[in-house]
Amino acid sequence: MSVLLEITDLTVGYETAAGERVVLVDSVSLRLDEGEVLCLVGESGSGKSVTMLAVLGLLPPSLTIFSGSVRFRGRELVGTDDETLRRLRGAELGMVFQDPMTTLNPVRRVGTQIGRALAVHQRLDAKARKRRVVELLASVGIPQPAERARAYPHQWSGGMRQRAVIAMAMANDPAVLIADEPTTALDVTIQAQLMEVLAQARARSGAAMVLITHDLGLVAQYADRVAIMYAGRVVETGSVWQIFDDATHPYTRGLQSSLLGHAGAGRAYAIPGSPPSPTQRPAGCGFAPRCEFAGKTTECATAAPPLVAFGDGRGLACPPALTAPLRQDISA
Ligand SMILES: Nc1ncnc2c1ncn2[C@@H]1O[C@H](COP(=O)(O)OP(=O)(O)OP(=O)(O)O)[C@@H](O)[C@H]1O
Ligand code: SF4
Ligand SMILES: [Mg+2]
Known part of the structure; x- marks a missing residue:
């Protein structure tokens, strides 16, 4: 299958009067x-x-594109x-x-x-x-x-x-x-x-x-395929079945629970808390303040996790889930 549109490390935002960059879309890659x-x-x-x-x-x-590339049929x-x-x-x-x-x-x-x-x-x-x-x-x-x-x-x-x-x-x-x-x-x-x-x-x-x-x-x-975004970044990608049947990122799993009503009969589940504003994003993973697994490794707090390709066409931006299957913790 040939690629039509390829977005690589796209970063978009604006500069404040004090010259500080506010990033709204952060290193997004999509195909x-x-x-x-x-x-x-x-x-x-x-x-x-x-x-x-x-x-x-x-x-x-x-708003300005700070960096990154958007190619349509190979053309920038x-x-x-x-x-x-x-x-x-x-x-x-x-x-x-x-x-x-x-x-x-x-x-x-x-x-x-x-x-x-x-x-x-x-x-x-x-x-x-x-x-x-x-x-x-x-x-x-x-x-x-x-x-x-x-x-x-x-x-x-x-x-x-x-x-x-x-x-x-x-x-x-x-x-x-x-x-x-x-x-x-x-x-x-x-x-x-x-x-x-x-x-x-x-x-x-x-x-x-x-x-x-x-x-x-x-x-x-x-x-056919799904990309899940959180706080300006793509946190998980995969085919529709991979995302619905085998969601791995804690945020994707939270979304799924809201859809399936995991809170119990008649009650809609909502992920506790709310997303950070672009001016107050945490230094590490943007989802950390709402994530029950945050702090399990230092990686959650140090830098925004990159989207790493794993398995069959899937991408995941959560180092702990890549090394230890969080879904066992979640379903336990
Ligand atoms: N012109 C702008 N100047 C400053 N901030 C902006 C501007 N447009 C959007 N934003 C901010 O950028 C972030 C991303 O906005 P965006 O509209 O892409 O969200 P979205 O995912 O499409 O949300 P929704 O589901 O509500 O449509 C938000 O925090 C929004 O407040
Ligand atoms: S990187 Fe850490 S804080 Fe972010 S979703 Fe994964 S476990 Fe949670
Ligand atoms: Mg919108």
Whole structure:
């Protein structure tokens, strides 16, 4: 399987007025193979969105890539000029964000906007472009698409708008789709439906996808591989089955317990405590203040553990778990 997107040691943050660096995304390495779905999972503030905004060249001006590399089909994107990045987005890299109105222009007709996305990247005459817009809207389940294409975004429901965003993301047949909590802002009754629209659009095109989500149910349903983030770092990676059946990092195991309700009948388990803020991260492992195994070795306190490859395609950033199986302690 060939690698499409390769992120290596990506570090992103900002500098304070006093010249101190605040690191939000810390030495993140991730790989996306052709056609696969990689789910990026982690508590709020763990750096999922900042990582993917950095990949897309869409960081807010206050944030900087301090170091690291992002390669798309072998080509370095860090330091690439804005125009090249703009061309890549929308052509090779499709995006679906939580709020459809971050993508849609409120004062332009939906069909015109999708047509423009096509016009930028494909040479079609006006008639062929209109036909393609209608096809795209039909493919994401918009009824009477020719008529509806003439409406403005505010005339559509939130679910319809997100369908339009999916249509726009797919317009130029991208190789990679980046979907950041694509259904979270929608009414819960239509979230599953919308996720299925996105998954089907992706499967039809064969694009690879990075899906950012808090919902481990969606991960189980759609992921091929999973990367777990905590306090700006990737702490565990593996195939979806490795992560669900054989989670090794204490944080991943905590997440799993929350999903499975290990606290007992009717009670949801939550990992005690909360993640450190980027300005107050511990010197050692970011999870140490919440980890019941912290202090078992000095490694937990000295430096943030690197992600070490072990076993069959797995990665783990917890030295004690690499040398002594913590899961025996956990299940004891
Ligand atoms: N423009 C910014 N300036 C300063 N700090 C920022 C900025 N954007 C994000 N952050 C901080 O960076 C950290 C990572 O944020 P990010 O949005 O990537 O988290 P996330 O994992 O996507 O969380 P969520 O699940 O809530 O979307 C957070 O502590 C956040 O407060
Ligand atoms: S490195 Fe130490 S503190 Fe961090 S998760 Fe592993 S055992 Fe816990
Ligand atoms: Mg986010």
